[in-house]
Amino acid sequence: MSNQRIAVVGAGILGARITRELLGPRAFGRPQEVAITTVSRRPERLSVLRNSFGTEVKMLSDQNGQAQLDADVTTVIVARAAGEQFVVAHEQLLAGRDVVTTSDDPVEVRELLELGPLAESLGRTLVVGAAFAPGLSCLLASHASGLLDRVDEIHVARHGAAGPACAAQRLRALRGTATDWRDGAWVKRPGFSGRELCWFPDPIGARDCYRAALADPMLLVPAFAGVQRVTARLAATRRDRALAPFPVWLPAPAEGGIGAVRVELRGERGGQREWVVYAVLDRPAVAAAATAAVTGLWVATRTAAPGATGLAGLGATQELLGELALRGVRAAVFEGAEGSEGSAQQENQQESDAEAQVLAKKADTSHQE
Amino acid sequence: MRGLQRAVLALGLGLLVSLVVRFLGGDATPPSTGGWRELEGPELR
Numbered sequence: 001m002s003n004q005r006i007a008v009v010g011a012g013i014l015g016a017r018i019t020r021e022l023l024g025p026r027a028f029g030r031p032q033e034v035a036i037t038t039v040s041r042r043p044e045r046l047s048v049l050r051n052s053f054g055t056e057v058k059m060l061s062d063q064n065g066q067a068q069l070d071a072d073v074t075t076v077i078v079a080r081a082a083g084e085q086f087v088v089a090h091e092q093l094l095a096g097r098d099v100v101t102t103s104d105d106p107v108e109v110r111e112l113l114e115l116g117p118l119a120e121s122l123g124r125t126l127v128v129g130a131a132f133a134p135g136l137s138c139l140l141a142s143h144a145s146g147l148l149d150r151v152d153e154i155h156v157a158r159h160g161a162a163g164p165a166c167a168a169q170r171l172r173a174l175r176g177t178a179t180d181w182r183d184g185a186w187v188k189r190p191g192f193s194g195r196e197l198c199w200f201p202d203p204i205g206a207r208d209c210y211r212a213a214l215a216d217p218m219l220l221v222p223a224f225a226g227v228q229r230v231t232a233r234l235a236a237t238r239r240d241r242a243l244a245p246f247p248v249w250l251p252a253p254a255e256g257g258i259g260a261v262r263v264e265l266r267g268e269r270g271g272q273r274e275w276v277v278y279a280v281l282d283r284p285a286v287a288a289a290a291t292a293a294v295t296g297l298w299v300a301t302r303t304a305a306p307g308a309t310g311l312a313g314l315g316a317t318q319e320l321l322g323e324l325a326l327r328g329v330r331a332a333v334f335e336g337a338e339g340s341e342g343s344a345q346q347e348n349q350q351e352s353d354a355e356a357q358v359l360a361k362k363a364d365t366s367h368q369e
Numbered sequence: 370m371r372g373l374q375r376a377v378l379a380l381g382l383g384l385l386v387s388l389v390v391r392f393l394g395g396d397a398t399p400p401s402t403g404g405w406r407e408l409e410g411p412e413l414r
Contacts, residue, residue, distance in 0.1 A: 143408075238391065278408075331407070331408045332406060332408065333405070333408060334403055334404070334405055335406050336402045336404060
């Protein structure tokens with residue numbers, strides 16, 4: 001057993017799944033030997049997880065907010081609700097630990113990025129937004145950028161939410177103010193504006209996506225020097241839009257259904273205008289947990305540059321996407337062209353439908369528990 | 370008075386129909402060609 005330990009702070013849908021992902025026997029082609037601690041403010045939740053994980057995971061109650069992590073904890077993954085992660089990240093950085101956060105709240109993501117100089121001075125790494133979007137979206141953008149000589153635009157779209165906290169954050173985002181990057185400046189736009197039809201892998205298909213208060217642009221802009229436009233949108237229905245001014249009476253489901261994240265890059269290759277579209281189809285909680293866990297393992301076992309960064313700037317895109325693929329979170333690239341007609345089009349469409357069905361089936365079966 | 374009632378009724382019915390059409394809109398136009406392909410080993414190394 002290694003003398004390293006990773007602590008997962010938070011034991012909701014995401015925290016429990018991160019713990020499960022960390023328990024995998026192998027990571028990055030080698031046996032996984034890092035010990036795990038799960039921290040929660042809810043003792044009853046720890047009891048449930050203790051029954052599930054047994055003695056493999058050390059459970060630590062933080063009911064009074066004064067829990068102290070063991071000295072062998074080198075890396076902390078923060079899986080609390082968005083908006084509650086900054087305090088933990090700050091505290092753990094000061095304690096000399098590397099930190100991986102999963103927040104998708106843009107205000108909190110900005111605050112976390114502002115911890116960069118502190119992390120750098122302490123020689124620690126703070127990974128910001130290692131979840132579904134941001135997180136996987138940053139990895140997809142980073143990978144797709146390798147196919148272009150120059151990246152001019154990045155457009156992210158997400159469908160679905162993980163647990164109840166994530167669903168609540170999704171609604172807040174749609175009702176909030178979006179911050180887009182446009183020609184070297186941040187531009188504020190109202191949520192639910194800028195409707196765009198985005199195509200996700202089947203069975204999700206085409207969804208109307210709207211601007212929302214999302215954190216992806218804040219993490220992508222520093223990683224892509226010279227990028228001119230970065231936007232992020234959320235899929236929502238017209239019913240969501242019509243009911244936006246009213247309070248929500250129905251509670252969010254314990255875990256959302258299948259979701260997807262789609263990243264479109266526009267730029268130049270060989271002197272020609274080109275676009276690249278990547279996507280991941282999965283349950284958001286599963287994909288987010290795998291991304292956070294794999295990032296935590298990478299940070300714990302590798303030497304990452306000190307400072308605060310999103311996943312696109314971590315410099316581990318290929319390794320992380322490769323490990324995620326082994327864990328069933330598979331990225332896909334859209335191949336095709338617009339405007340063709342005739343029978344070839346129908347054949348291609350049938351082929352793409354079949355491939356999409358295989359993708360969806362794989363995504364579903366690879367996470368059966 | 371009767372004319373006003375009819376006008377209000379017509380406006381109400383029009384609003385109702387437009388809301389139904391708005392929220393039960395048809396399918397979007399499908400993409401012309403292409404499909405999703407999973408990234409494979411060499412692309413992830």
